[in-house]
Amino acid sequence: MRMLSTLGLALGALLLAAQGPAVADFPEKPIKIVVPFGAGGNTDGLARMFQKAIQDENLLGAPLVIVNVPGAGGSIGARRVKDSEADGYTLLLMHIALLSGEAAGLMDFGYRDFEPVAATADSCLVTAVMEDAPWAGLPELLADAKARPDAIIHGANLGAVNHMAGLMVEGASPGSKFRFVQIGGGAANFKALKGGHTQVAHITLAEYSSFRAGGVKALAYLTGERHPDVPDLPTAKELGYDLDFCLQNWWFAPKGTPRDRIDRIAAVLEKAMQSDYVKQIMRERMNAPTFLGPDALAAKLTKDYAMIAPIAQKAKQK
Numbered sequence: 001m002r003m004l005s006t007l008g009l010a011l012g013a014l015l016l017a018a019q020g021p022a023v024a025d026f027p028e029k030p031i032k033i034v035v036p037f038g039a040g041g042n043t044d045g046l047a048r049m050f051q052k053a054i055q056d057e058n059l060l061g062a063p064l065v066i067v068n069v070p071g072a073g074g075s076i077g078a079r080r081v082k083d084s085e086a087d088g089y090t091l092l093l094m095h096i097a098l099l100s101g102e103a104a105g106l107m108d109f110g111y112r113d114f115e116p117v118a119a120t121a122d123s124c125l126v127t128a129v130m131e132d133a134p135w136a137g138l139p140e141l142l143a144d145a146k147a148r149p150d151a152i153i154h155g156a157n158l159g160a161v162n163h164m165a166g167l168m169v170e171g172a173s174p175g176s177k178f179r180f181v182q183i184g185g186g187a188a189n190f191k192a193l194k195g196g197h198t199q200v201a202h203i204t205l206a207e208y209s210s211f212r213a214g215g216v217k218a219l220a221y222l223t224g225e226r227h228p229d230v231p232d233l234p235t236a237k238e239l240g241y242d243l244d245f246c247l248q249n250w251w252f253a254p255k256g257t258p259r260d261r262i263d264r265i266a267a268v269l270e271k272a273m274q275s276d277y278v279k280q281i282m283r284e285r286m287n288a289p290t291f292l293g294p295d296a297l298a299a300k301l302t303k304d305y306a307m308i309a310p311i312a313q314k315a316k317q318k
Contacts, residue, residue: 036077088261103312114252155183155198
């Protein structure tokens with residue numbers, strides 16, 4: 001009996017050795033977070049928020065290193081992570097651009113080429129015009145875009161998320177049509193609206209909060225529930241449009257990364273979201289404190305890709 005017990009322990013030890021280091025030993029060196037956009041942007045800011053919270057709370061036991069790899073709509077940095085060793089020491093932080101880039105043919109890879117780790121925080125968009133615009137709400141804007149197709153100028157970063165949001169809103173009212181022009185991101189669109197060069201744009205709720213004093217008016221919040229900090233702003237769904245467009249931040253690991261390491265990272269991210277620091281920053285940024293684990297994120301990615309693919313293909317055609 002003792003011999004069998006000893007044999008069993010030996011076999012168990014061999015199996016553990018074959019599986020590699022236990023999750024308790026992970027991480028043993030710094031983990032790189034690749035942000036496929038420039039420093040100072042929304043995604044970079046979120047990465048640095050988590051970096052500080054995780055290190056201040058000593059949640060991981062190893063440093064996090066932010067690596068900015070901008071270019072080609074995020075595809076250069078995303079590819080770097082895709083091609084990295086699947087050991088849990090290189091992560092990608094990205095958003096819906098990974099899905100739209102694949103659907104539009106701008107990337108020859110997509111979300112299926114990664115292991116989903118977690119989703120953290122939503123930043124939903126609003127339909128924005130100036131206070132002196134002739135439309136009282138989203139229904140009036142879309143009715144006008146239908147009556148005068150291609151007459152209302154919509155500022156966007158063509159092919160990017162604010163362009164996708166505009167196309168989605170346009171498509172919610174058959175026959176409505178904006179004229180999309182290249183402007184850029186939120187700040188550039190605010191300047192274009194204020195200068196009268198464009199009439200409508202789609203910006204995040206946090207950007208709207210910043211630009212509101214400059215005369216920007218929001219017509220609708222593109223998600224299911226009103227935001228508590230802007231309770232007077234109706235949702236698109238309240239107005240009769242099945243629209244939901246939020247920038248959710250997604251964490252990925254290279255394909256084949258061991259599940260125990262993925263679960264370890266996801267648990268650390270979820271714990272960091274409970275810190276006072278992250279809660280404060282999210283309130284300031286008007287982010288919804290959403291969290292999804294690996295399996296829930298995998299299901300959401302499939303659903304979101306089916307939603308964004310036709311819009312991305314339409315954007316490419318335009």
